[in-house]
Amino acid sequence: MSDRRKGKSRYIIRALGLPLLFVLMLSCAAVPSGPEGAESSLKAVISKIDDNVKQQAGSIAWTDDRSSIAYISDSLKIYSIRRGDVRSTNIYTAAFIASGPGSLIYIISEENGSRRISSLDTETMEHRDIPAGLQPDAVFAVPDNKGLMLMSVRLIQKNLWAELDYSAYLLENASGKIRQIYGSQRIIQGRVSMSGHQSGWLWPGLRPHDSAILAVEYVKPPVIMPYLRITLTDYITGRSRDAGRIEHSGLSAPFSWSPDGNRLAFPDINGKLKIYDINEKVTADLPSAAAEGSFPSWNPAGSQIYFGGHIINSDGSGQRMLFEDARNSMGIWSPDGRMLAVVHNKGIYLLKDFVPLLIAPDIIPAPELIRKRMLLKELLTEKLITEQEYDERYDNLTKSGRQ
Amino acid sequence: MRRAFCFVFAMASLLVSCQASAKDICLDCHKEKTPGIVSYWSESRHSSEKISCVSCHGGDVDANHNRTATVTASKCGECHKKAFIDHSVSRHSIGLKSGRGCTRNFETSSGQTGCIFCHEEGSSKPRVKTECAMFLAQTPEMQKQGCDACHRVENRCDTCHTRHGTDISFARQPQTCGTCHMGPDHAQLEMWETSTHGVLYRQGKEKSGPSCVTCHMKAGSHNVSRGIATGIPESAELLRKQERAFMLDICSSCHTRSMASRSLEDADMIGKQSSAIVSEAFSLVEELKNEKLLYPSAEERPIHPLFGRNIVTGPHMLYENISAAESIYFRMKQFHYMNAVKGAFHQNPDYTHWYGNAPLKLSLSELKSEAALLRSVDVLKKRLDNIAPSDRSDDSASSDLKKMLRDIIDRRLRGDISEKEFQEQKDRLMKEKGL
Numbered sequence: 001m002s003d004r005r006k007g008k009s010r011y012i013i014r015a016l017g018l019p020l021l022f023v024l025m026l027s028c029a030a031v032p033s034g035p036e037g038a039e040s041s042l043k044a045v046i047s048k049i050d051d052n053v054k055q056q057a058g059s060i061a062w063t064d065d066r067s068s069i070a071y072i073s074d075s076l077k078i079y080s081i082r083r084g085d086v087r088s089t090n091i092y093t094a095a096f097i098a099s100g101p102g103s104l105i106y107i108i109s110e111e112n113g114s115r116r117i118s119s120l121d122t123e124t125m126e127h128r129d130i131p132a133g134l135q136p137d138a139v140f141a142v143p144d145n146k147g148l149m150l151m152s153v154r155l156i157q158k159n160l161w162a163e164l165d166y167s168a169y170l171l172e173n174a175s176g177k178i179r180q181i182y183g184s185q186r187i188i189q190g191r192v193s194m195s196g197h198q199s200g201w202l203w204p205g206l207r208p209h210d211s212a213i214l215a216v217e218y219v220k221p222p223v224i225m226p227y228l229r230i231t232l233t234d235y236i237t238g239r240s241r242d243a244g245r246i247e248h249s250g251l252s253a254p255f256s257w258s259p260d261g262n263r264l265a266f267p268d269i270n271g272k273l274k275i276y277d278i279n280e281k282v283t284a285d286l287p288s289a290a291a292e293g294s295f296p297s298w299n300p301a302g303s304q305i306y307f308g309g310h311i312i313n314s315d316g317s318g319q320r321m322l323f324e325d326a327r328n329s330m331g332i333w334s335p336d337g338r339m340l341a342v343v344h345n346k347g348i349y350l351l352k353d354f355v356p357l358l359i360a361p362d363i364i365p366a367p368e369l370i371r372k373r374m375l376l377k378e379l380l381t382e383k384l385i386t387e388q389e390y391d392e393r394y395d396n397l398t399k400s401g402r403q
Numbered sequence: 404m405r406r407a408f409c410f411v412f413a414m415a416s417l418l419v420s421c422q423a424s425a426k427d428i429c430l431d432c433h434k435e436k437t438p439g440i441v442s443y444w445s446e447s448r449h450s451s452e453k454i455s456c457v458s459c460h461g462g463d464v465d466a467n468h469n470r471t472a473t474v475t476a477s478k479c480g481e482c483h484k485k486a487f488i489d490h491s492v493s494r495h496s497i498g499l500k501s502g503r504g505c506t507r508n509f510e511t512s513s514g515q516t517g518c519i520f521c522h523e524e525g526s527s528k529p530r531v532k533t534e535c536a537m538f539l540a541q542t543p544e545m546q547k548q549g550c551d552a553c554h555r556v557e558n559r560c561d562t563c564h565t566r567h568g569t570d571i572s573f574a575r576q577p578q579t580c581g582t583c584h585m586g587p588d589h590a591q592l593e594m595w596e597t598s599t600h601g602v603l604y605r606q607g608k609e610k611s612g613p614s615c616v617t618c619h620m621k622a623g624s625h626n627v628s629r630g631i632a633t634g635i636p637e638s639a640e641l642l643r644k645q646e647r648a649f650m651l652d653i654c655s656s657c658h659t660r661s662m663a664s665r666s667l668e669d670a671d672m673i674g675k676q677s678s679a680i681v682s683e684a685f686s687l688v689e690e691l692k693n694e695k696l697l698y699p700s701a702e703e704r705p706i707h708p709l710f711g712r713n714i715v716t717g718p719h720m721l722y723e724n725i726s727a728a729e730s731i732y733f734r735m736k737q738f739h740y741m742n743a744v745k746g747a748f749h750q751n752p753d754y755t756h757w758y759g760n761a762p763l764k765l766s767l768s769e770l771k772s773e774a775a776l777l778r779s780v781d782v783l784k785k786r787l788d789n790i791a792p793s794d795r796s797d798d799s800a801s802s803d804l805k806k807m808l809r810d811i812i813d814r815r816l817r818g819d820i821s822e823k824e825f826q827e828q829k830d831r832l833m834k835e836k837g838l
Contacts, residue, residue, distance in 0.1 A: 101791050119789055128789035131782040145791050173790050176783040372837055375801050384808040385833075393838055 045352045049079050049341075050086065053348040055328060056195065057203045057254065057295075058096035058138055060343050063103045066334045068122040069341050070097050070105045071348055078122045079350070081339070089120065091127065096138045096202070099335075106130075106139040106148060117150070132171055132178060138202040142211075142235070147173040149181070149213065149235065153201045155194045162192040166201055168213055170235045181235045182215060192251055200252025203295060208261040209365050211236045211377060214243075218251045228253065230264075230278065236377040237390075244281030246274075256296040256305070258314070260362035265296035265305050265314075271327060273307050273316070286316025295330040299337045302362025306331025306340060313357060322351070372397055428464070429456040440567050447569040454482075479560045486560075489625035494634075496557045536719035539708035553583035571623075577604070580615040587738045590758070591615070594742075594749040618653050632667075633674055633744065670747035673755065677743040680763050681736045684770050688716050688732045696777040697726040728777070731770045739763040804836050 052073045053059060060071040069079045076094040078087045095115070096108040103123040109116050117130040117139055136150035148171040156163040168182040204214045212232040220226040228250075230243040246253075248268065255264040255276075264276045271292035275284040293308020305312050309326025312319045323329060323344055330343040340351040373394065380390040433456075434441050444450050449458075459474045460467050476496070480487025490496055538550050556562040562583075563574045573579060581592030595601045595615065603612025619627045630650030632643045647667065654663035691697050692714050701714045704724045714729075715721070722733050743759025746752075808829065815825040 104791055119791065129785060130789045131785050133782070141791075148790060171786065171790070173787070176786040368837075375804070375836070376838060378801065379805070379808070379838075382805065384805060384812065385829075393833065397838070 047084075047350050047352070049348045049350055050077065051347040053343050055330065055343050055345060057199045057330075058098065058108075060330070060332050060341055060348065061097045061099045061105055062332060062334050062339075062341065063105060063122050064099050064335055065102050066336060066339070067103055069332075069348075069350065070099075070120070070122060071341075071343070072097060076107065076109075076120070078120075078125075080122075081350075081352075087125065089125065089127070091118075091120070098138070098140050098205075100141045101145050106141060108136055108139050117148070130171070132169075134169055134178070136169070137198060140205050142170070142173075142206065145173055147171050149206060150178075151202060151213070153194075153198055155192065155197065157191060160189065162188050162190070164188060164192070164197060166215065168233070168235070179238075181238065182213060182233045182240075184215065184217070186217060188218065188251060196250075197252050199254045199295070203254035204257055204264070206235075207232065208257050208259055209370050210234075210261050211374065214255060214257075214264075215240075216252060216255070218248075219245075225249070230276070232278070234377065236374070237380050239387075243278045244276070246276055246283055254295050256298050258298050258362055259300050259302040260364055262362075263314075265298055265307070267292075267294055267296065267307075271308065273305065273312060275314070275316075284316075286312070289316040289319055291319055291321070292327050294328045297331040297333060299333045299340075299356055300335060301337050301356040303357040306333070306342070309342075309344075318357075323349075369397060369400075428462075429460075429467075443565075444567040447567065449567075449569050473559070474561070474566075476558045476560050483560075486623075486625040490560075493626040493628040494631075495625075495627055536707060536709045536715070537721060540721050540723060556583070575614070575616050577601075577614045584615075589741045589745055590754065591745055591749060594746050594751040594754045597753070598749055598751040600750060613657070618650070621649075621653055633671070633748070666750065667748070670744070673747040673760075674744045677740050677760070677763055680767055681732075681740050684732045684735050684767050685716065687770055687774050688728055691726075691728055691774055691777060692716060694778070694781070696774075696781055697728060699724060699726065728770055728773045731766050731773065735763055735766045735770075739766060800836065804832060807832050 049069070050071065050073055054072045058072075060069065062069055067081055069081070071077055071079070072094045074092070076089045076091040076097065078089065079085075080087070091107060091109050093110040094107050095110055098106045100106050100119060103121055105120050105122060107118045107120055109118065115135040115137075117132050117134075117136065118127055119130060120127045130148070132150060134150055135152060137152040138150070140149040140151070142149055150169045150171060152165075152167050154165040156165075164186045166182065166184045166186070167180065170179045170181050171177075172179070200216055206213060210232075212234050215231040215233060217229040217231070218226065219229050225247050226249050227245040228248045229245050231240050232243045233240040246266070250269045253266040253268075255266045257264060262277060262279055264278065266274055266276065268274050271294065273286050273289045273291065273293065273296060275286065276282070277284070289307070289310075289312045291308045291310035291312060293310070295307075297306045298314070299305070303314055305314055306322075309323035309329050310319050310321050323342065326342075326344055328345065332341045332343070334340070337356045338352075338354050340354060342349045342351065376385070376390055376394055376397070379385045380387065385393070430441060444456075459478055476487060476490060480491075538546055538554075541550060553562070563579055564571070565573055577592060577595065584591040585593060596605075600612050604614050606612065609617065616623075618630065621629065628646075630646055630653060632647045632650070635643045635646065637643075647664075650667065651660050651663055654660070654667075688697075697714055701712050704712075704714070707713055707715050707719070707721065709715075709719050716729065716732070720729070720733060722730070722737075725733070739759055739762040741759075742754050743756075743763055746754030746756075746759050811820065811825055811828045811832075814820045815822065820828070
């Protein structure tokens with residue numbers, strides 16, 4: 001790229017008021033990346049949506065139909081992709097938002113000291129209460145419109161230790177019933193940061209193409225290195241299974257699921273990106289990924305990760321900086337992976353017209369296999385098959401799906 | 404001389420007879436048509452005091468025959484002044500005096516006389532707050548037989564005294580009071596009959612035990628409200644004390660004043676406690692109303708006679724086309740509360756407790772349970788409505804499989820198929836579904 005063009009780009013970016021280098025943006029140059037012959041394009045159009053946005057897990061969500069971005073500023077706001085305008089809602093105390101089906105988003109807001117769950121249609125702006133009698137911190141839409149996952153963490157800080165209560169409830173759409181899926185109380189010595197634990201518990205959301213949530217527990221044995229114990233709890237069967245351990249001296253970490261649900265991207269204690277394979281139970285270091293960040297976010301193709309203001313290929317290669325001074329920034333991909341909303345301490349930015357890297361994308365399980373797995377889970381839940389039968393048949397299904 | 408005397412006597416008798424005929428133009432016909440009435444009147448003191456049909460009914464034969472010239476209390480009051488005044492200030496005539504009786508107190512079925520009870524003269528504007536929604540919701544026949552037959556006491560003396568007799572022993576019978584003061588809304592007759600007072604009365608009449616009139620119509624007073632301190636506002640403390648003292652004077656003829664006072668104070672407290680339970684129930688029903696959880700809703704009910712398309716839970720509450728919660732509340736305030744309080748004042752422990760206090764508390768529990776149920780259903784409904792649109796139907800292929808699996812599990816449990824057959828059939832079903 002010529003110096004003249006670089007200068008022009010910087011001029012344009014500064015004119016937009018962006019706190020970034022954004023070297024590759026607007027350059028219209030295809031950037032070689034990945035294995036030989038593969039190319040990815042970072043050609044994207046950037047625009048600033050708002051100066052003010054909360055930088056925390058659940059402060060921004062795409063609608064499933066990609067028509068809008070909802071984000072928490074001084075109130076809950078809706079940015080329309082098509083019209084390019086922002087509409088404010090009267091939900092001033094929104095604390096967490098998540099995408100729902102179509103143009104719907106789900107909201108956790110605070111009202112008179114208690115939490116309220118509601119839905120908002122971003123097209124019609126119709127706002128409806130969903131009474132649950134719980135005080136959740138987060139809400140996630142369960143796939144296929146099966147219901148809502150309501151998650152919370154409570155911290156009681158004592159002088160010498162902290163008590164943390166984690167819980168997850170499933171609100172079933174078919175019956176309206178609420179079932180507790182997960183509950184755990186942990187004692188951690190010393191003082192702990194609530195925001196860190198909240199992010200670690202809430203950032204991953206639901207495991208893709210499965211019916212499981214991720215629970216991470218910090219373990220500090222007397223002799224060996226401290227580690228994070230990873231557990232998967234199935235919200236249909238209620239069964240938990242060990243998914244290995246990750247050496248980590250931090251109390252928690254915000255994990256991001258790969259789109260196939262087989263790997264987790266996470267920052268180590270120094271903010272370097274790591275990948276954990278939950279099937280092989282091994283952690284991959286990514287030496288070529290030098291970026292430091294806090295909230296990794298895998299793109300829907302599974303080929304790239306937004307991390308600390310950078311786009312990094314999922315094997316750690318091809319790191320490109322989008323934003324300076326963006327270690328704590330969060331990138332939220334649109335459901336088709338063609339747009340990226342970035343929450344930065346200077347505001348919220350939208351990057352449009354991404355062409356996702358198609359090299360080494362995740363292999364998403366076939367819909368038929370997913371359907372059969374869900375059916376098996378239902379049969380187990382309704383006690384029509386035994387646990388042993390379930391395990392055998394589930395494994396057989398998984399093996400046949402790989403072939 | 405003897406013959407002359409007989410002639411004079413016969414002429415005098417004829418003259419008297421002719422004079423009577425002139426006065427009682429009704430009798431000639433009514434002796435034939437309603438001999439019972441004429442006979443009853445003939446034996447009364449009215450007859451001997453020359454109070455004729457016309458004296459009370461007036462001389463307008465047409466009006467009388469059209470049944471529009473009924474004898475009201477004010478007519479009786481022309482002679483029975485003290486009784487009329489006493490009655491007028493008593494609760495027996497409260498509807499008439501306060502205007503709360505509204506249409507049931509029409510002296511005639513039409514005309515200005517009736518309208519002015521409720522409306523300002525020459526205007527449809529209500530003169531006083533009427534309290535007749537329950538009456539207005541009835542059929543004309545029920546209004547007459549079910550409501551007016553008792554509430555006509557407000558302006559009719561014959562409710563207690565019969566129409567053509569004057570034997571006051573009829574009115575003094577407890578059963579006469581019991582015509583209205585019985586049943587689920589205020590069972591004073593039953594309470595009294597089964598109390599020590601009633602049993603003593605049955606043994607030796609008024610010589611051994613008190614009847615209704617002993618305590619409520621002292622010395623023949625028609626102010627039946629004397630001595631009743633309940634219902635008087637707390638602010639009118641002096642009046643309450645006066646009435647209580649009046650009743651204690653009556654009690655003192657048989658009991659020590661202190662014992663009677665303690666008994667009535669206990670009843671006062673039971674009244675307050677029962678009232679608190681009813682108030683709690685009222686608040687709950689109001690909450691449910693405001694939360695729009697009462698079914699049928701205001702839109703689904705017939706229009707309220709006084710308040711239109713609204714759910715009314717106050718004094719004008721109806722007992723028809725209402726929700727289960729309102730029904731429970733209605734029984735609490737109209738039946739159970741009355742039994743608890745009036746049972747205590749009439750010294751009937753069983754009515755106080757088992758017909759009053761117990762069902763009052765049971766009903767409050769039922770109401771709370773009903774409220775919890777209504778709220779949980781509402782929460783469930785809102786959840787289902789507001790999460791997201793969903794057809795909520797089970798996938799037919801999976802529901803078929805589940806049904807068939809349940810079937811073979813049942814057959815195995817019944818012993819219709821062996822374990823081996825069960826496993827084979829199960830494997831086949833699972834294989835068919837690719838599982």
